Amino acid sequence: MVHGFLLSNEQAGHLLEGEYNPRCIPPWDLSDPKDRKDFVRKIAEARKLTPLNPLGWLLNDDDYAPIQNLVSGKDVMKLVENSEKKAWQESQKLQAEAMAKWGTND
Known part of the structure; x- marks a missing residue:
């Protein structure tokens, strides 16, 4: 390389x-x-x-082949948005599982 x-x-x-x-x-x-x-x-x-x-x-x-010609900026933004959405959903799922297992700290 x-x-x-x-x-x-x-x-x-x-x-x-x-x-x-x-x-x-x-x-x-x-x-x-x-x-x-x-x-x-x-x-x-x-x-x-x-x-x-x-x-x-x-x-x-x-x-x-140069990859910059294969993906548009709009496609990259969609990927980032989807990744962030998936990460948020995963954090919500983990939080719900933790709450179900251990309850709250209140």
């Missing part, structure tokens, strides 16, 4: 954290400072490797 797409360590880290890590089994626990340090180290180590292809070779590869 850092060589093929000419990404900074920060950009690569952001993509790996958001797209790759959730699919790892088990995912890295990036709230753990030790795991985060190792995660960042792996990106830095990748940068030290000598690429087999010229720098930026994936930038014009047809298999990697």
Whole structure:
């Protein structure tokens, strides 16, 4: 990623954290400072490797279409709204379950 797409360590880290890590089994626990340090180290180590292809070779590869053209801002806002609504509904459900189990603190 850092060589093929000419990404900074920060950009690569952001993509790996958001797209790759959730699919790892088990995912890295990036709230753990030790795991985060190792995660960042792996990106830095990748940068030290000598690429087999010229720098930026994936930038014009047809298999990697720019995603900004695939999703509109309106679609993103819908996703955010739905996510927030789902989180609120889940919190209400958990609150109701807690009330049923333990009652109130009044």
